[in-house]
Amino acid sequence: MATLEQDEDDVLVTFEHGAPRRFDLVVGADGLHSRTRALVFGPEEEFVRHLGIYTAIFNLDNYLGLENTGLLYATPGKAANIFTARDNTEARAAFHFAAEHLEYDHRDQEAHKRIIADRFAGEGWEVPRLLHEMAAAQEFFFDANAQVVMDTWSAGRVALLGDAGYCAGPTSGRGTSQALIGAYLLAGELAAHGGDHTAAFAAYEHRMRPCVTEHQTLGREGAERFFLPAPTQETLNLLAYTHTT
Structure with missing residues (x-):
């Protein structure tokens, strides 16, 4: 959606790709x-109120052989966890860290991965392996925990x-x-x-x-x-x- 203009009768919407359309x-x-x-x-x-936490979630192989469970690693202001998905055939991993508002492009996935890699550099447990898996992950989400x-x-x-x-x-x-x-x-x-x-x-x-x-x-x-x-x-x-x- 590029623009939106409304009047008493309908709404005119223009798109970045596609012809303009009118909607009720x-x-x-x-x-x-x-x-x-x-x-x-x-x-x-x-309208957006930051809750002081950032989270990244991504897919990876269930390399630990987990069955209907998950594992958590936590240090002050940071946490990482891995849990099973799709009847244990896959896994999902997540990184969480505490921070005030950060400036970044919410559409730049590579920048998001760099933020996580920097924040969790030097951590123990499975974190180094999870960071390696994250670098190649195709399904990846990162954003602030926030409210509207x-x-x-x-x-x-x-x-x-x-x-x-x-x-x-x-x-x-x-x-x-x-x-x-x-x-x-x-x-x-x-x-x-x-x-x-x-x-x-x-x-x-x-x-x-x-x-x-x-x-x-x-x-x-x-x-x-x-x-x-x-x-x-x-x-x-x-x-x-x-x-x-």
Whole structure:
């Protein structure tokens, strides 16, 4: 999406690749770094609240032969873990570290890998092997643990859904379920209000706001206890739940 212009009748959207199109409504479900949100509501900095943690997750072979389990390595302000996936035929690994806001291009995957490699250089356990596997990983994700806090999730004929409008942060363990609940409620209100999108958007927000408030509280609390001197079972359970949702 390149531009978005709306009036009383519809929304004109232009794309970087493809012809412009007009839509009755636009729903932005494009994640933490939502282009829809930026075009309609303003720059990301106005809404994204950093939780002080960065996370990288990637795929690799299950070289340790783990079976339906995972392992965790933790030092102050850092953690690395590996856990099984796809009926133990594969594994996923994750690196987490505490830091205030970092400046980087969220689309530059090689820069992300360098950040992780620098932060975890010299660490023990399986970390050197995991860093080696990360360098070649094709499925790789890196981003800040953050929340999106907004006074409203709609403007005219445009509404936001999921992380684009109300990200609770990975430490909440509720990201996927929250997005599905939001989609269900939004679709239901659009159907119930017979084409009156203004009333539908207002009802969607009214019903969804308490859920988001609860989940964002969980996200903040999870971030505060994420790095503990000696990880408790509660922390291990939180890590496992986050990575399976």
